Amino acid sequence: MSRTTWxxxxxxxxxxxxxxxRLRELxxxxxxxxxxxxxxxxxxxxxxxxxxxGCMTLYGFGMKTGGPAVMLWGWAGVGLFVLxxxxxxxxxxxxxxxxxxxxYMADRLGGRRWGWYTGWLNLLGLLxxxxxxxxxxxxxxxxxxxxxxxxxxTPEKTFLIFLCILLLHALLNLFNVRLVxxxxxxxxxxxxxxxxxxxGALAIVPDHHQSVSDVFGSGGYFNATxxxxxxxxxxxxxxxxxxxxxxxxxxxxxxxxxxNASVTAARGIVRAIWASWIxxxxxxxxxxxxxxxxxxxxxxxxxxxxxxxxxxxxxESGATALLLVVIVAQLFCGNAETAAASRMVFAFSRDxxxxxxxxxxxxxxxxxxxxxxxxxxxxxxxAIALPSLYSATAYTAVTAINVIGIxxxxxxxxxxxxxxxxxxxxxxxxxxxxxxxxxxxxxxxVAFVTVLFCxxxxxxxxxxxxxxxxxxxxxxxxxxxVWWFVARRSYSTPQAxxxxxxxxxxxxxxx
Numbered sequence: 001m002s003r004t005t006w007x008x009x010x011x012x013x014x015x016x017x018x019x020x021x022r023l024r025e026l027x028x029x030x031x032x033x034x035x036x037x038x039x040x041x042x043x044x045x046x047x048x049x050x051x052x053x054g055c056m057t058l059y060g061f062g063m064k065t066g067g068p069a070v071m072l073w074g075w076a077g078v079g080l081f082v083l084x085x086x087x088x089x090x091x092x093x094x095x096x097x098x099x100x101x102x103x104y105m106a107d108r109l110g111g112r113r114w115g116w117y118t119g120w121l122n123l124l125g126l127l128x129x130x131x132x133x134x135x136x137x138x139x140x141x142x143x144x145x146x147x148x149x150x151x152x153x154t155p156e157k158t159f160l161i162f163l164c165i166l167l168l169h170a171l172l173n174l175f176n177v178r179l180v181x182x183x184x185x186x187x188x189x190x191x192x193x194x195x196x197x198x199x200g201a202l203a204i205v206p207d208h209h210q211s212v213s214d215v216f217g218s219g220g221y222f223n224a225t226x227x228x229x230x231x232x233x234x235x236x237x238x239x240x241x242x243x244x245x246x247x248x249x250x251x252x253x254x255x256x257x258x259x260n261a262s263v264t265a266a267r268g269i270v271r272a273i274w275a276s277w278i279x280x281x282x283x284x285x286x287x288x289x290x291x292x293x294x295x296x297x298x299x300x301x302x303x304x305x306x307x308x309x310x311x312x313x314x315x316e317s318g319a320t321a322l323l324l325v326v327i328v329a330q331l332f333c334g335n336a337e338t339a340a341a342s343r344m345v346f347a348f349s350r351d352x353x354x355x356x357x358x359x360x361x362x363x364x365x366x367x368x369x370x371x372x373x374x375x376x377x378x379x380x381x382x383a384i385a386l387p388s389l390y391s392a393t394a395y396t397a398v399t400a401i402n403v404i405g406i407x408x409x410x411x412x413x414x415x416x417x418x419x420x421x422x423x424x425x426x427x428x429x430x431x432x433x434x435x436x437x438x439x440x441x442x443x444x445x446v447a448f449v450t451v452l453f454c455x456x457x458x459x460x461x462x463x464x465x466x467x468x469x470x471x472x473x474x475x476x477x478x479x480x481x482v483w484w485f486v487a488r489r490s491y492s493t494p495q496a497x498x499x500x501x502x503x504x505x506x507x508x509x510x511x
Contacts (some may be wrong), residue, residue, distance in 0.1 A: 011069075014465075019097070019259065019261050020034070022097065023097075023256060026046050026096065026097075026098055027493060028256075028346065028494065030039070030256065031368070032256045032257050032370075032412075033176060033257060034176055034257055034258065034261075035181065036177055036180075036259065037255045037264070038180045038258075038263075038264035038267065039256070040181035040184055040185055041251050041258045042188075042253060042264075042272055043181070043187060043188045043266040043268075043336075044180070044181075044184045044250045044251060044268070044336045044339065044340065045247065045269055045272035045273075046184075046188055046271075046272040047184045047187040047250075047253040047332050047333050047336035048133075048246075048247030048248065048272075048336045048340060049245060049246070049247055049248055049273070049275055049276040049333075050187075050191065050329060050330065050332070050333030051279055051280040052191055052195065052283070052330060053137070053329060053330040053334075054077075054243055054245075054246075054280075055240070055283055055284055055287075056136070056140065056306050056326055056330075056456055057132070057136030057139065057330075057395075057399075058239065058240040058399060059240070059284075059287065059305050060298070060305035060306075061237075061239065062240040063294070063297070063305055064222070064223075064225060064298065065223070065224075065225055065233060065236050065240075065457070066176045066221060066233050066234050067220050067221050067222030067223070067237075068210070068214065068215045068216070068220035068222070068288045068291075069216055069218075069221050070220075070221065070234050071240060071241075071284055071288065072220070072284055073216070074234070074237055074241050075277075077238075077241075078241035078245060079241065079245060079273070079276075079277035079281075081441065081442075082241075082242070082245040082277075083274060083277065083441040084438050084441045084445065085410055085414070085446060086270050087434075088414040088435070088438050088439040088442040089249065089269060089410050089442075090265075090266035090269040090270050090429060091411070091427075092105045092109075092414065092417050093252045093255070093265050093427075094262050094263065094428060095262075095424070095425060096108060096267050096425030097256070097427070098255055099253055099254070099256045099346060099350075100119070100344070100347035100350075100351065101249055101252035101253045101255070101347070102118050102122045102249060102252070102345070102409045102412070102413055103115045103116070103118040103119030103347075103348065103409075104347070104493055105416070106118035106412045106413045106416055106418075108493070109413060109416035109417055109419075109420050109424065110412075110416040110419070112491065112492060112493075114412065116488075116491065117477070117482065118409050118412045118413065119353055119409075120476055120477070120480035121406070122249070122344060122409035123348060123373060123408060123476075124403075124406075124472065124476045125246070125402050125405030125406020125407070126247075126337070126340060126341035126377075126405075126406030127341060127381050127384055127405075128381075128384055128399075128405050128406070128472075129246065129339055129341070129402045130334060130341055130378065130381035131382070131384040131401075132243070132398045133330060133333050133404075134166055134385075135162050135385045135395060135398065136395075137327060137330035137334055138158050138161040138162035138328050139153070139158060139304055139395075140142070140304055140323060140326055140330060141161050141165075142157065142158050142161060142303065142304075142322060143302040143303060143307040143323060144323045145424050146301070146302050146303075147311070147316055147319060147320045147323070148394060151295075153302075155388060156390070159385070159389055159445070161381075163382060165331065165334060166378040166381060167378070168331070168335075169334050169335045169338040170377075171377045173335065173339055173342060173374045174364075174371055174374060175367060175369070177254075177257045177368070177369065178316075180335070180339045183335055184322055184332070184335075184336050186280050186332070187329070187332035187333070187336065190328060190329055191329055194326070194329055195279050195286075197322070198283065198287075198310075198326075199282055199283060199286030200286075201313075201314055201318065201322065202286045202287065202310070202313055203289070203290070206292065206312075209289045210288065210291055213353075215285070215288050215289055220288075222294070224298070225457065225458050225459060226459030227459050235452055236452070236453075236457050238449070238452070239399065239400065239403065239453055241280075242403050242424050242449050243399040243403055244276070245276065246337075246406050246407065247402075247406070248272050248273055249269070249340070249410065250340035250470060251265045251266075251268035251269045253352045254340065254343060257343075262427045262428050263427075263429050264428035266427070281401055291309055291312075292312035293510065294311060296308065296312070297312070299308055307319060307366065310509060314375070338374065338377055338378060341377040342370055342374040342377045343370065345376055346360065346363070346373040348360075349373065351491055352487060352490040352491045353491045355483065356425025358463030360373050361373070371411070385398055386403065387468065391465075394468070398469075400453045400454075400457075400467055401469045401472045403469075404449075404450050404453050407450055408446060408450050410446060411443050411446035414439050415439075415443050416441065417435075418436060418439045418440065453467075454467065454469060454473065486488060
C-alpha cells in the first residue's frame with residue numbers, strides 16, 4: 001500500500017532514506033547482509049503462517065472443538081481481526097524496521113521495561129512456533145511412514161523425527177540469507193500449488209461430499225471436549241485459526257536483511273495475512289466437504305485426521321502423495337520460523353537482554369548469519385515440545401504457547417503507538433486516519449484471545465490434559481522479571497550509533 005493511499009493530506013510525507021542510513025539513525029550499525037527483496041520478505045511471513053501447516057496440524061483439534069462450522073466461520077472471523085492486527089503492526093514496522101522488531105518498537109514508544117517484556121513474550125511465541133510447526137511436521141511424517149511402510153508413530157518415535165527436522169532447519173539456516181529467501185520464494189508457489197492440488201483432488205475424485213448444512217450450518221457443530229457450554233467450546237475452537245494466523249512478524253524480523261524495508265516489510269506483513277486468509281478458507285472447505293466418515297476420521301490410526309480424509313476420499317496412494325505435499329510445505333514453514341526466531345535472539349542479545357548475550361549476538365563473518373542464535377532457537381524449541389512425550393494434549397498446549405506469547409507482543413507496540421498520539425512519527429507506509437480505529441480493534445482482539453487460550457481446552461482437567469500454556473507464560477514472565485534486576489544496567493537499545501564504544505561492541509560481535 002502506498003503512502004498516498006492511507007495518509008491524510010495534511011501529513012507531509014517523510015523523505016525517503018537509504019535503509020542503512022535509517023538503521024544507523026535507529027542506533028544500529030549494519031552487520032547483516034541486505035540481500036532479500038520485497039517478494040522474499042512477503043514470502044517469509046506467508047511461509048511462517050503456512051496454511052498447510054497450521055490448518056492441517058490442528059484440524060483434528062478443530063473437529064473435536066466445535067466441528068466444521070466453528071472451523072470455517074471461525075476462520076473467516078479470526079482472519080478479519082488478524083488483518084486489523086497486521087495492518088496496525090505494519091504501520092509501526094515501517095517506522096522502526098529493525099531485527100528486534102516488536103520489542104524495539106515497544107522500547108522506543110514506551111520505554112525500556114515495555115521493550116523488555118515485549119521481547120520476552122515475542123521470544124516465547126517464536127520458540128513455541130518452531131516447536132509447534134516442526135512437531136506438526138513430525139506428526140505428518142509419521143502418518144506418511146505409516147501409510148508407506150507400516151511405521152507405528154509412537155510418541156518417542158515422533159519426537160525423534162521432530163529432533164531430526166529441527167536439526168535440518170538449523171543446518172539450512174547456517175547458510176546466508178539468500179538461501180532462506182530462495183526457499184521462502186519456492187515455498188509460496190509450493191503452498192499455492194499444493195492447496196490447488198489438494199482441494200481439486202478432494203472436490204473431483206470422491207463420489208460423496210458433505211452438505212452445506214453439515215459444514216456451515218447447525219449440522220456442522222461437534223463437541224468432544226467434555227465441556228457442555230457451546231459458546232465456550234466455540235471460543236476455544238478459534239485456536240485453529242488464531243494459531244495459523246501467527247508469525248507474520250517474520251517480515252519485521254528480517255527488516256535488516258531486506259531492501260527498502262520501511263515499505264516492503266510492512267507490505268509483506270499485510271499481504272501474507274490476506275493471501276493466507278483466502279487460501280486457508282479454500283483449503284479448510286475442501287477438506288471438510290470431503291469427509292466421508294466423521295467418527296472414523298476422528299479415531300484414525302494414523303494420528304492425523306487430514307490424512308484419514310485423504311485416504312477415505314482418494315485411497316492410500318493418492319493420500320500418500322498429498323501427504324508428501326503437506327510435509328514439504330511444513331518443512332518450508334519451520335525453516336522460515338527458525339530464521340525469524342534466530343534474528344530475534346540475535347537482536348535481543350545485541351541489546352544485552354539474554355543470559356549469555358555476548359555469545360548469542362555473534363555473527364559469522366563468512367555468511368553474515370547469527371550462527372549461535374540459530375542453535376539456541378532450535379534447542380529451546382526442542383525443550384518446549386518435551387511434554388509431548390508424556391501428554392496426548394501437549395501439542396495443542398504448545399500451539400497455545402505460540403498464541404499467548406506472540407499475540408500480546410503484537411499488541412503492545414500497537415497500544416503504545418496509540419498512546420503516543422501525535423508524538424509517533426509514521427514511516428513511509430502508514431494508515432493515516434484509519435490508524436486509531438484499526439489499532440484499537442487490534443488491541444481489544446489480542447486481549448480477548450490472550451485470556452481465551454490460557455483457559456482449559458478439555459474437561460475434566462487433569463495433569464495430562466491441562467493447558468500448560470498459562471504456566472509457560474508465567475514462567476517466562478517470572479524469568480524476565482528476575483533477569484531484569486540482573487541485566488537492567490546493561491540492557492538498552494541504543495539512541496544513536498556512532499560512538500567509539502558502540503563501534504567496538506559491534507566489532508566484537510563479528511566472528
